[in-house]
Amino acid sequence: MNSVPMSRLRIDLDERGYDIRIGCGLLSDPDSWSGLPRAAQALIVSNTTVAPLYAQRLQEALSPHHERVLQVVLPDGEAHKDWPTLNLIFDALLEQECDRRTVLYALGGGVVGDITGFAAACYMRGVPFVQVPTTLLAQVDSSVGGKTAINHPRGKNMIGAFYQPRRVICDLDVLDTLPPRELSAGLAEVIKYGPIADPAFLDWIEQNLDALRALDKAALSHAVRRSCEIKAQVVAADEREADLRAILNFGHTFGHAIEAGLGYGEWLHGEAVGCGMVMAAELSARLGMVEADFPRRLRALVERAGLPVVAPSLPIEQWLALMRLDKKALAGEIRFVLIDGLGQAVQRTAPEALVREVIQACSA
Ligand SMILES: NC(=O)c1ccc[n+]([C@@H]2O[C@H](COP(=O)([O-])OP(=O)(O)OC[C@H]3O[C@@H](n4cnc5c(N)ncnc54)[C@H](O)[C@@H]3O)[C@@H](O)[C@H]2O)c1
Numbered sequence: 482m483n484s485v486p487m488s489r490l491r492i493d494l495d496e497r498g499y500d501i502r503i504g505c506g507l508l509s510d511p512d513s514w515s516g517l518p519r520a521a522q523a524l525i526v527s528n529t530t531v532a533p534l535y536a537q538r539l540q541e542a543l544s545p546h547h548e549r550v551l552q553v554v555l556p557d558g559e560a561h562k563d564w565p566t567l568n569l570i571f572d573a574l575l576e577q578e579c580d581r582r583t584v585l586y587a588l589g590g591g592v593v594g595d596i597t598g599f600a601a602a603c604y605m606r607g608v609p610f611v612q613v614p615t616t617l618l619a620q621v622d623s624s625v626g627g628k629t630a631i632n633h634p635r636g637k638n639m640i641g642a643f644y645q646p647r648r649v650i651c652d653l654d655v656l657d658t659l660p661p662r663e664l665s666a667g668l669a670e671v672i673k674y675g676p677i678a679d680p681a682f683l684d685w686i687e688q689n690l691d692a693l694r695a696l697d698k699a700a701l702s703h704a705v706r707r708s709c710e711i712k713a714q715v716v717a718a719d720e721r722e723a724d725l726r727a728i729l730n731f732g733h734t735f736g737h738a739i740e741a742g743l744g745y746g747e748w749l750h751g752e753a754v755g756c757g758m759v760m761a762a763e764l765s766a767r768l769g770m771v772e773a774d775f776p777r778r779l780r781a782l783v784e785r786a787g788l789p790v791v792a793p794s795l796p797i798e799q800w801l802a803l804m805r806l807d808k809k810a811l812a813g814e815i816r817f818v819l820i821d822g823l824g825q826a827v828q829r830t831a832p833e834a835l836v837r838e839v840i841q842a843c844s845a
């Protein structure tokens with residue numbers, strides 16, 4: 482049977498700590514929704530793709546816990562992770578006279594999760610929210626850790642807040658409807674955890690990639706759990722990215738430049754991160770920080786995951802300008818997350834000439 486028992490993790494953030502539950506059938510399991518903040522109103526935030534698939538199921542599961550369960554359905558896509566879409570959430574909350582106890586439920590991928598979290602952080606200066614991630618990427622990464630944001634045309638996730646959810650419910654069954662391209666995008670963030678924290682997990686991904694791509698629930702359960710364990714540990718140690726948390730940004734300095742440079746949505750976030758990791762691995766190797774063979778190994782895995790490994794051709798000055806706006810940059814100096822021996826990552830600068838070489842070597 483393609484089903485697995487529920488497993489539970491805790492993210493240890495004192496009074497802001499919360500559970501991550503991973504398993505099959507969790508959307509319809511009454512236990513998923515008990516013990517959350519009590520409130521008369523709840524608002525399910527979803528989008529035009531996910532709402533028709535799963536909003537009714539969530540609505541029914543939540544109805545014993547709230548007098549009114551409302552819904553707002555956002556336009557789908559990274560291009561809508563913006564102010565006008567954020568305002569649709571505030572409009573719905575205000576039109577329905579939602580009070581400061583209202584609980585928001587983010588039902589969707591990382592875009593819905595990030596924008597709902599930001600709305601929750603802002604509405605009446607903060608209302609509780611629950612993450613119900615429906616993509617692999619959101620289950621292994623974006624639903625955990627409390628980074629919430631919208632994009633700015635000049636840079637990814639530029640307007641946002643750190644704001645933790647009250648619970649994360651990862652129902653593996655909803656991944657059955659995920660398009661293969663989106664599953665591949667999620668695999669990029671799964672792969673990320675190997676080089677930055679766990680070489681044995683990297684070996685496991687290499688061995689189980691076909692099972693993951695075939696949506697085998699036991700393989701997915703392990704991948705989601707191990708990814709969330711690593712992320713939870715890093716976030717508990719450095720919630721607001723004073724330093725260590727930046728390792729979760731491996732591949733993102735190049736990746737975010739691809740997303741913003743092409744216009745949000747042309748490359749998926751996971752696609753840009755996959756290619757960005759190959760570029761960061763190349764830079765790490767050229768700096769002598771990791772074995773020379775590592776970029777080849779990572780490129781082969783990213784490619785097998787169904788992700789692009791050749792960067793789009795953007796003018797080199799645009800690459801550099803975009804990366805100088807990255808949130809890790811300090812005083813205009815770009816800081817990359819580089820692999821410092823397999824299983825360890827550090828944040829550091831690199832000579833501009835070398836960065837230019839890597840961009841040229843890795844681009845179309
Ligand atoms: N906050 C964080 O820590 C963090 C971490 C990683 C990524 N992110 C952000 O997450 C976003 C990417 O998330 P994503 O990859 O989930 O993209 P997404 O939210 O755009 O979802 C991908 C696509 O899949 C559809 N979809 C979602 N669930 C589905 C399902 N079960 N069945 C069928 N279709 C489904 C969506 O409607 C969308 O079209 C980016 O904006 C990225 O910046 C944030």
Ligand SMILES: O=C(O)C(=O)C[C@@H](O)[C@H](O)[C@H](O)COP(=O)(O)O
Nearest residue numbers: 622626628637638726729730733808
């Ligand atoms: O949680 C984190 O920290 C991450 O960096 C996870 C990333 O996968 C994610 O894409 C995040 O949104 C990027 O953060 P940003 O601060 O560079 O916008």
Ligand SMILES: [Zn+2]
Nearest residue numbers: 670733750754
């Ligand atoms: Zn990411």
